[in-house]
Amino acid sequence: MPPEMLLLAALDGLAYGSLIFLVAVGLSLIFGVLGIVNVAHGSFYAIGAYVAAAGVLALGAAGLPTWLAFPTLLIAAALVGILVGGLVEIALLRRVYGKEEVLQLIVTFAVFMILEDAQKVVFGVQPYFANAPMNWLGTVEVFGIFYTTYQLILMPLVALAVLVGLRFFLRRTSFGRAIVAVTQDREAATAMGIDAARVYLITFIIGASLAALGGALASATTSLTPGIGAGTLVLSFAVAAIAGLGRIEGAAVAALLIGLGRSAAVYFAPEFDVLIPYLIMMVVLLVRPQGLFSTVQTRKV
Amino acid sequence: MSGVILEADDLHLRFGGVQAANGASLKVAANERIAIIGPNGAGKTTFINLCTGYLKPQSGRVVFNGQDVTRLSPRAITRLGVGRSFQIPQLFLDNTVIDNLLLALSAREGSWSPFTPMLRHPKAEEMWALLDLVGLKETGNRIVRELPEGMRKLIDIAVALALEPKLIFMDEPTSGVSSTEKFQVMDTLTRVLDARATTAVFVEHDMDVVARYANRVAVWAGGRIAHQGTPEEILNHPEVRETVIGVGV
Amino acid sequence: MARQLVFGAALIAALAVFPLFSPWSTVILTVALCEGLAALGIMVLLRAGQVSFGHGLFFSFSAYAVAFMAAAKVGHEALVLIPVGMAASGLLAAIVGLFVVRYRAIFFGMLNLAISMVFFSLLEKLFSITGGADGKRVPRPTFAGVEFGREQFELATFYVTLVLCILAALFVARYLLSPGGKALEAIKSNETRLEYLGVSPRKVLYGAYLLSGLLAGLGGAIIALVSGHVTPELAYWVRSGEFVFIAILGGIGGVAGPFLGALMFQIIRGYAAVYAPETWHAVLGVMLLVIIFFAPAGLYGIVAGKGGKAQREEGGR
Numbered sequence: 001m002p003p004e005m006l007l008l009a010a011l012d013g014l015a016y017g018s019l020i021f022l023v024a025v026g027l028s029l030i031f032g033v034l035g036i037v038n039v040a041h042g043s044f045y046a047i048g049a050y051v052a053a054a055g056v057l058a059l060g061a062a063g064l065p066t067w068l069a070f071p072t073l074l075i076a077a078a079l080v081g082i083l084v085g086g087l088v089e090i091a092l093l094r095r096v097y098g099k100e101e102v103l104q105l106i107v108t109f110a111v112f113m114i115l116e117d118a119q120k121v122v123f124g125v126q127p128y129f130a131n132a133p134m135n136w137l138g139t140v141e142v143f144g145i146f147y148t149t150y151q152l153i154l155m156p157l158v159a160l161a162v163l164v165g166l167r168f169f170l171r172r173t174s175f176g177r178a179i180v181a182v183t184q185d186r187e188a189a190t191a192m193g194i195d196a197a198r199v200y201l202i203t204f205i206i207g208a209s210l211a212a213l214g215g216a217l218a219s220a221t222t223s224l225t226p227g228i229g230a231g232t233l234v235l236s237f238a239v240a241a242i243a244g245l246g247r248i249e250g251a252a253v254a255a256l257l258i259g260l261g262r263s264a265a266v267y268f269a270p271e272f273d274v275l276i277p278y279l280i281m282m283v284v285l286l287v288r289p290q291g292l293f294s295t296v297q298t299r300k301v
Numbered sequence: 302m303s304g305v306i307l308e309a310d311d312l313h314l315r316f317g318g319v320q321a322a323n324g325a326s327l328k329v330a331a332n333e334r335i336a337i338i339g340p341n342g343a344g345k346t347t348f349i350n351l352c353t354g355y356l357k358p359q360s361g362r363v364v365f366n367g368q369d370v371t372r373l374s375p376r377a378i379t380r381l382g383v384g385r386s387f388q389i390p391q392l393f394l395d396n397t398v399i400d401n402l403l404l405a406l407s408a409r410e411g412s413w414s415p416f417t418p419m420l421r422h423p424k425a426e427e428m429w430a431l432l433d434l435v436g437l438k439e440t441g442n443r444i445v446r447e448l449p450e451g452m453r454k455l456i457d458i459a460v461a462l463a464l465e466p467k468l469i470f471m472d473e474p475t476s477g478v479s480s481t482e483k484f485q486v487m488d489t490l491t492r493v494l495d496a497r498a499t500t501a502v503f504v505e506h507d508m509d510v511v512a513r514y515a516n517r518v519a520v521w522a523g524g525r526i527a528h529q530g531t532p533e534e535i536l537n538h539p540e541v542r543e544t545v546i547g548v549g550v
Numbered sequence: 551m552a553r554q555l556v557f558g559a560a561l562i563a564a565l566a567v568f569p570l571f572s573p574w575s576t577v578i579l580t581v582a583l584c585e586g587l588a589a590l591g592i593m594v595l596l597r598a599g600q601v602s603f604g605h606g607l608f609f610s611f612s613a614y615a616v617a618f619m620a621a622a623k624v625g626h627e628a629l630v631l632i633p634v635g636m637a638a639s640g641l642l643a644a645i646v647g648l649f650v651v652r653y654r655a656i657f658f659g660m661l662n663l664a665i666s667m668v669f670f671s672l673l674e675k676l677f678s679i680t681g682g683a684d685g686k687r688v689p690r691p692t693f694a695g696v697e698f699g700r701e702q703f704e705l706a707t708f709y710v711t712l713v714l715c716i717l718a719a720l721f722v723a724r725y726l727l728s729p730g731g732k733a734l735e736a737i738k739s740n741e742t743r744l745e746y747l748g749v750s751p752r753k754v755l756y757g758a759y760l761l762s763g764l765l766a767g768l769g770g771a772i773i774a775l776v777s778g779h780v781t782p783e784l785a786y787w788v789r790s791g792e793f794v795f796i797a798i799l800g801g802i803g804g805v806a807g808p809f810l811g812a813l814m815f816q817i818i819r820g821y822a823a824v825y826a827p828e829t830w831h832a833v834l835g836v837m838l839l840v841i842i843f844f845a846p847a848g849l850y851g852i853v854a855g856k857g858g859k860a861q862r863e864e865g866g867r
């Protein structure tokens with residue numbers, strides 16, 4: 001493989017890792033607080049992507065300036081998180097907290113089935129492509145290779161901002177501290193007067209918005225087709241699993257690893273593109289069999 | 302005293318900032334009744350967890366019947382003949398009481414034929430008899446989840462006894478039992494243990510029970526034995542009276 | 551128990567005579583039974599509190615095994631192809647099981663999903679071997695040495711399937727009542743105590759996994775024969791999700807549940823094809839939620855007229 005290809009693969013991996021980080025950190029956050037692995041998480045990514053793409057295309061059709069696309073991506077992500085995520089939490093998840101794990105899995109799986117079809121109904125099955133924001137930012141040259149500014153700089157920057165922002169939010173703000181308190185000891189936190197129901201709802205919305213943000217960012221770089229949700233779920237689960245529960249920095253590292261691994265694999269065997277998330281996850285779990293939310297604690301008996 | 306059946310030697314285990322076992326050692330001779338006493342957090346349960354394979358020590362070793370079992374799983378140690386009941390009963394809550402016992406029986410007998418319903422196990426009567434012995438025969442067909450904590454504790458012990466262990470660890474066997482019934486429960490248990498020549502190590506907070514049913518007492522503090530001796534010596538030991546029993550001299 | 555036996559017998563009798571009056575239903579009913587078999591396998595795992603989003607793997611593996619053998623004219627005989635296909639899936643489950651029984655809950659579900667999706671991709675991409683997305687045709691084999699016409703073949707296959715389903719259901723019912731079945735439930739309720747009984751939860755789950763793979767494999771082998779065609783779709787996660795749906799819809803309280811669920815599933819599919827062809831998985835999702843929240847014991851719980859819990863103790867039909 002020529003060195004330029006290697007570099008290209010690495011840059012691709014960085015961009016892709018940034019996206020996966022956004023989705024995975026949302027999944028991990030939700031698991032940490034609610035104790036539920038949200039199988040429908042990939043759908044938030046997909047819906048975020050579609051809504052953002054639709055918004056950007058509408059901007060273009062209305063002849064508005066292209067820079068408006070960037071706030072549109074953010075707004076799309078927040079809207080999806082609040083409306084779709086909020087609805088799912090209030091209508092369904094609320095009813096299964098503390099129930100059998102298998103029940104929670106099946107409920108979020110049902111949500112996944114519903115949202116996958118909902119996308120097809122709302123957005124159709126034709127590919128969506130809204131790359132105006134990416135083109136608008138132009139390209140940069142790295143060692144003789146031209147790469148889009150959007151992927152090389154903007155996407156990693158957003159991921160970094162989310163990483164730093166989340167850390168700050170969880171450690172320095174009172175609501176963030178309340179989330180951490182609920183994660184560590186639900187009962188004690190409730191006794192201290194923290195409204196656990198509100199913490200759950202807002203955490204879920206934040207997590208869902210992060211997934212949607214990942215999708216919104218991705219929408220400018222790739223054409224959207226039905227079914228992107230499933231692969232994303234698997235990849236983000238793999239990242240959350242490697243990193244360990246609630247490990248935000250860990251998720252960043254894991255996402256980067258998986259992003260690089262994936263883009264390398266894509267360069268080697270492009271026809272097996274869809275297979276790669278699954279293979280990565282199998283390898284990860286094979287290597288770390290203890291159940292990966294790494295702080296494995298023996299149950300007190 | 303006959304031969305040593307279990308020897309725990311200098312066990313260490315640290316959880317984050319807590320040294321839960323800090324040089325814990327104990328020799329158990331066959332047919333002894335050893336009571337472990339000590340304040341909350343002294344590391345009594347941790348010691349049982351280490352001896353039965355649930356936790357692995359960072360250093361030290363456990364020898365049962367001449368065999369090093371330090372690194373074995375609870376499963377393997379159980380099969381060697383070490384039984385255990387839990388501070389918080391560990392039962393199959395959605396099953397009936399008799400189902401809990403019959404599964405223990407099936408495990409002991411290795412009866413895994415998929416064609417024979419467990420309720421029709423050829424030795425099922427033995428389990429009903431065991432239930433009767435601990436005074437819980439009427440609850441046999443009840444779902445465990447519906448029963449009060451005190452009964453669950455007894456069932457938990459009965460499940461351990463169903464395996465016919467040579468040595469049994471019991472973690473606070475009387476803690477859920479009302480004070481008026483404690484002696485009755487302990488009388489029954491002692492009878493069963495005597496009849497089967499089962500050695501027992503039990504954690505106990507009630508000093509009356511200790512005085513009456515133990516023939517040796519180990520005082521736990523800070524993850525190790527601080528004192529040991531006969532119940533008489535220990536319960537009259539001024540330091541123990543102050544720190545553990547909470548009565549000044 | 552008596553009520554359950556009567557109910558089971560009624561269900562079998564109804565199934566046995568139905569195709570005689572309405573020949574169009576033969577294939578649909580056979581397909582339902584095949585999916586019921588796979589769902590029965592899911593139900594076994596659900597007893598241990600585990601859910602697999604990837605049993606399409608075993609369903610499709612035996613189906614493709616049958617397709618390859620039939621195409622290669624090896625054992626061009628239905629009564630050979632079915633057990634061999636089933637055994638192939640059993641073998642695969644024996645290998646995959648070594649790996650997956652070490653995991654629980656979401657890890658178990660996702661790993662099964664991942665492995666089945668790898669297989670799905672292989673089926674799609676290795677065009678020269680598998681025929682890619684178009685799949686493979688399965689030439690109609692002989693049946694007990696006889697070259698049947700299409701209708702007789704379908705009818706004969708249906709009755710063989712019905713008998714196999716009854717045998718499988720009876721076996722699973724027995725197994726669930728046996729100590730092994732109780733140990734399986736113990737994985738859901740308390741693995742610690744199971745360990746302290748000297749029992750290996752992994753071994754117990756491994757046995758159940760093997761059984762579930764065999765059941766899905768049996769269903770897949772038969773479906774390849776009756777539909778005369780196999781495609782990668784048999785391995786897709788949506789298919790695996792349908793098995794979970796069927797098991798929950800039917801109820802896991804008794805072995806008749808998955809078959810009831812599978813019959814209902816065919817009815818829903820029939821209506822959905824007319825009224826909601828684009829959104830039919832969404833319909834399934836909504837129904838899944840409705841069952842979980844309003845009828846957690848499933849159809850079986852409703853028909854058997856018992857709460858979910860009490861009948862769970864009985865295990866059988």
Ligand SMILES: Nc1ncnc2c1ncn2[C@@H]1O[C@H](COP(=O)(O)OP(=O)(O)OP(=O)(O)O)[C@@H](O)[C@H]1O
Pocket residue numbers: 297298299300316319320321339340341342343344345346347348388
């Ligand atoms: N799995 C664990 N993880 C972290 N810390 C633990 C764990 N198990 C025990 N500890 C800690 O180790 C110390 C000893 O606990 P242990 O349960 O052995 O005490 P104990 O003597 O049985 O007390 P009690 O009388 O309250 O049952 C305690 O500080 C406890 O918090």
Ligand SMILES: [Mg+2]
Pocket residue numbers: 345346347388472
């Ligand atoms: Mg204790």
